[in-house]
Amino acid sequence: MYHxxxxxxxxxxxxxxxxxxxxxxxxxxxxxxxxDAFQWIQPANTTILGEYGHSPPVYPSPKITGTSEWETALxxxxxxxxxxxxxxxxxxxxxxxxxxxxxxxxxLRLNFTGLCLQDGPNAVRPSDYVSVFPSGIxxxxxxxRDLIYDRFHDLGLEYKGKGxxxxxxxxxxxxxxxxxxxxxxxGFSPDPYLTGVAMESGVRGLQDxxxxxxxxxxxxxxxxxxxxxxxxxxxxxxxxxYSSNADDRTIHELYMWPFxxxxxxxxxxxxxxxxxxxxxxxxxxxxxxNGLLKEELGFQGYVMTDWSGLHSGVASAQxxxxxxxxxxxxxxxTLLNQTRLSSYFGGNITLAVRNGTLPxxxxxxxxxxxxxxxxxxxxxxxxxxxxxxMAYYNTQFSSSNYSMDSxxxxxxxxxxxxxxxxxxxxxxxxxxxxxxxxxxxxxxxAPTSIAIFGSDAAPNTQGLFxxxxxxxxxxxxxxxxxxxxxxxxxxxxxxxxxRAVQDNTLVQFWLNNTVIKxxxxxxxxxxxxxxxxxxxxxxxxxxxxxxxxxxVDQHGDTVxxxxxxxxxxxxxxxxxxxxxxxxxxxxxxxxxxxxAHYPGQESGHSIVxxxxxxxxxxxxxxxxxxxxxSSVNTAPTTNITTSGVxxxxxxxxxxxxxxxxxxxxxxxxVQYEFGFGLSYTNFSMASLRVKPTHPEARILSQPEAxxxxxxxxxxxxxxxxxxxxxxQNTGSTSGATVxxxxxxxxxxxxxxxxxxxxxxxxxxxxxxxxxxxFPLMRRDLSYWNxxxxxxxxxxxxxxxxxxxxxxDLHDSVVLxxxxx
Numbered sequence: 001m002y003h004x005x006x007x008x009x010x011x012x013x014x015x016x017x018x019x020x021x022x023x024x025x026x027x028x029x030x031x032x033x034x035x036d037a038f039q040w041i042q043p044a045n046t047t048i049l050g051e052y053g054h055s056p057p058v059y060p061s062p063k064i065t066g067t068s069e070w071e072t073a074l075x076x077x078x079x080x081x082x083x084x085x086x087x088x089x090x091x092x093x094x095x096x097x098x099x100x101x102x103x104x105x106x107x108l109r110l111n112f113t114g115l116c117l118q119d120g121p122n123a124v125r126p127s128d129y130v131s132v133f134p135s136g137i138x139x140x141x142x143x144x145r146d147l148i149y150d151r152f153h154d155l156g157l158e159y160k161g162k163g164x165x166x167x168x169x170x171x172x173x174x175x176x177x178x179x180x181x182x183x184x185x186x187g188f189s190p191d192p193y194l195t196g197v198a199m200e201s202g203v204r205g206l207q208d209x210x211x212x213x214x215x216x217x218x219x220x221x222x223x224x225x226x227x228x229x230x231x232x233x234x235x236x237x238x239x240x241x242y243s244s245n246a247d248d249r250t251i252h253e254l255y256m257w258p259f260x261x262x263x264x265x266x267x268x269x270x271x272x273x274x275x276x277x278x279x280x281x282x283x284x285x286x287x288x289x290n291g292l293l294k295e296e297l298g299f300q301g302y303v304m305t306d307w308s309g310l311h312s313g314v315a316s317a318q319x320x321x322x323x324x325x326x327x328x329x330x331x332x333x334t335l336l337n338q339t340r341l342s343s344y345f346g347g348n349i350t351l352a353v354r355n356g357t358l359p360x361x362x363x364x365x366x367x368x369x370x371x372x373x374x375x376x377x378x379x380x381x382x383x384x385x386x387x388x389x390m391a392y393y394n395t396q397f398s399s400s401n402y403s404m405d406s407x408x409x410x411x412x413x414x415x416x417x418x419x420x421x422x423x424x425x426x427x428x429x430x431x432x433x434x435x436x437x438x439x440x441x442x443x444x445x446a447p448t449s450i451a452i453f454g455s456d457a458a459p460n461t462q463g464l465f466x467x468x469x470x471x472x473x474x475x476x477x478x479x480x481x482x483x484x485x486x487x488x489x490x491x492x493x494x495x496x497x498x499r500a501v502q503d504n505t506l507v508q509f510w511l512n513n514t515v516i517k518x519x520x521x522x523x524x525x526x527x528x529x530x531x532x533x534x535x536x537x538x539x540x541x542x543x544x545x546x547x548x549x550x551x552v553d554q555h556g557d558t559v560x561x562x563x564x565x566x567x568x569x570x571x572x573x574x575x576x577x578x579x580x581x582x583x584x585x586x587x588x589x590x591x592x593x594x595x596a597h598y599p600g601q602e603s604g605h606s607i608v609x610x611x612x613x614x615x616x617x618x619x620x621x622x623x624x625x626x627x628x629x630s631s632v633n634t635a636p637t638t639n640i641t642t643s644g645v646x647x648x649x650x651x652x653x654x655x656x657x658x659x660x661x662x663x664x665x666x667x668x669x670v671q672y673e674f675g676f677g678l679s680y681t682n683f684s685m686a687s688l689r690v691k692p693t694h695p696e697a698r699i700l701s702q703p704e705a706x707x708x709x710x711x712x713x714x715x716x717x718x719x720x721x722x723x724x725x726x727x728q729n730t731g732s733t734s735g736a737t738v739x740x741x742x743x744x745x746x747x748x749x750x751x752x753x754x755x756x757x758x759x760x761x762x763x764x765x766x767x768x769x770x771x772x773x774f775p776l777m778r779r780d781l782s783y784w785n786x787x788x789x790x791x792x793x794x795x796x797x798x799x800x801x802x803x804x805x806x807x808d809l810h811d812s813v814v815l816x817x818x819x820x
Contacts, residue, residue: 058291073376090349095327099391102325121169123484126393129415132484135598140188140622142431143738148201156209161416163386170202172258180636182224185577189622190659196261203265216271220244225637227274242648243276252784264711268373289320298708302369313344322366385410428599428606433619434678441591443613447531452509456536476603480543495604517558522566533567541577564589618736620677661752675805681731688811716779723774729764736763739772746796
């Protein structure tokens with residue numbers, strides 16, 4: 001039995017795995033290899049693989065068993081499958097061209113009109129008359145479960161209104177291992193606990209609206225660089241996709257952790273990622289899909305590939321992949337004739353079943369997993385038909401290769417936004433993080449004159465569907481599949497000018513960073529010196545690209561220095577996809593700093609609400625801002641050092657120590673710590689206490705071996721203790737704050753010195769008190785024991801600390817759950 005599925009980096013001795021060897025040598029060739037090939041026996045002579053990870057094989061793929069919530073839906077799915085022909089079965093696991101980003105074709109004789117799978121986690125993309133919501137990293141900065149739920153529920157209503165059954169979100173990977181990650185902004189936080197809460201709230205929000213949630217990307221998808229193979233002009237492989245190589249404990253305690261929350265919330269689908277994991281493609285890694293996802297975490301939904309992320313047919317199906325997207329059987333009407341098949345699935349699946357390579361029972365399970373969430377969310381009952389407008393904005397769609405008659409369309413260009421704009425404004429404002437506010441600079445109090453600097457303040461000059469970098473224009477969402485088509489976008493300049501009319505304030509503005517950075521800004525404003533100078537900075541992040549720098553874009557640092565050299569009241573606002581280094585943070589003339597991330601369509605209104613105090617500031621950083629880029633311990637991407645096809649190796653040698661876990665453990669000074677954020681009022685915190693939920697019960701180190709449910713062993717979710725702390729608003733204005741609970745494991749266990757294990761946001765009037773409660777589950781007190789392959793609570797003393805950030809800690813207690 002393999003306990004470590006990544007052996008030491010210096011020398012790895014392993015067997016060549018059939019899932020990997022077959023995927024590269026016989027990808028998609030369903031007729032050349034028998035199912036017996038998957039019964040692998042270790043040869044006498046092992047193979048030296050050098051610096052390559054190792055994934056042990058896990059077969060067969062576990063079958064869906066259903067849950068109490070999905071029992072009736074599974075019965076319907078089983079009846080549906082029993083009525084299908086073999087060709088129809090292959091059809092239902094293979095994507096086809098259509099109006100949506102991903103499509104499963106209809107089986108009209110059984111009254112199944114197909115599935116519309118649509119980007120993304122921040123908007124129904126591509127489409128029209130939809131809302132663009134605050135990004136994942138933005139709403140995570142609210143540290144507010146209810147706001148996260150509401151945000152995803154509103155998004156789900158828009159998906160349903162457009163006739164899209166499947167939403168491709170929320171995002172738990174990239175987790176944010178490195179701040180250079182191009183897609184960190186789509187997710188929530190490099191902290192697994194915070195991301196887990198957000199994932200669970202997001203799944204519930206979407207599915208309560210009647211839309212399937214797709215948790216992605218499974219797993220260790222932490223960089224964009226080399227996410228797809230590089231081919232020579234003749235089509236042969238030059239470099240393979242990068243491999244994320246992590247040890248068993250790191251995978252469990254960091255990267256799987258938030259997905260367990262999402263699966264516990266009954267997520268419908270999981271998207272396997274582009275990268276390799278410990279040497280095998282994520283979409284054909286049987287340990288990853290069969291072993292961890294479906295067996296250990298009890299996932300009952302279906303595994304879809306990321307788009308064109310499939311590299312084999314039978315091998316991937318046996319390893320646990322259930323749906324190939326986008327698939328591309330072209331056109332749909334040729335299915336039965338099988339004249340043009342370009343998918344590893346499709347007709348190859350039919351052939352594999354007929355020649356015995358793939359058991360039909362495995363194919364049946366694939367379809368049961370796809371159809372059960374469909375029935376569970378009652379998508380067979382009066383679900384809106386597809387909005388045909390989505391096809392016109394879908395660059396992957398062409399009516400010339402698709403039979404439009406086979407689709408069921410509804411009304412075109414439906415407006416599904418409802419009253420979501422107002423809540424987007426509220427959510428973005430409550431997610432804004434104030435990092436500095438010297439001598440009560442903010443909120444502004446009807447200044448007579450202000451000056452606005454920076455291209456990020458301006459309306460966009462390249463339209464509202466922002467495909468790439470724009471020199472002039474505010475940045476309200478990131479790039480790639482998480483983008484959205486704005487119906488409108490309120491820029492900071494527009495919103496501030498509108499507010500200035502109310503206050504009779506003179507507004508001057510300069511929007512060209514190239515001009516500002518080299519200017520004597522004092523000469524720009526002339527005789528009327530502004531009471532406040534507002535500098536708007538941006539940092540673009542996008543799918544397909546990792547960040548080249550942690551600095552703001554377009555000479556932003558120089559722009560701040562230029563303005564602050566002449567303006568003694570300089571207020572900086574950043575719109576970024578994650579952490580940015582702030583070398584000007586301690587400049588005496590920089591009096592206030594606001595991190596607004598990507599706020600969505602109400603960007604200008606939400607920041608004005610904060611600048612002028614219409615909304616209370618309560619946002620907290622979901623990551624750490626270090627003093628400089630050299631403090632970061634995770635490289636922006638891997639490097640290639642030789643000429644082999646497998647050179648792209650990303651070694652997660654930092655283990656559990658990412659973000660604040662690393663800085664705190666090694667006592668490295670930072671600019672702004674994880675969980676930090678100022679308010680317009682003040683709060684106190686005292687009297688941390690902990691009590692067992694079942695005082696008479698003896699707590700054992702190892703959890704009871706209960707039958708696996710979605711989320712894993714149910715015993716891991718048992719609440720063993722409750723911690724409480726008293727908060728009070730000691731200021732003169734009402735406001736909200738977030739109490740945060742951190743844990744330090746006993747010295748006997750090697751672990752980061754501090755880990756988040758609870759938080760609660762509360763709104764208090766002046767003088768008002770509140771008791772925040774933090775439930776501590778067995779999982780929260782456990783570590784993954786690689787040898788025993790289980791979660792264990794260690795013996796010894798835990799230290800619980802409570803505070804307003806990872807460094808602003810106010811009280812602590814010692815807890816010993818397991819007696820020696």
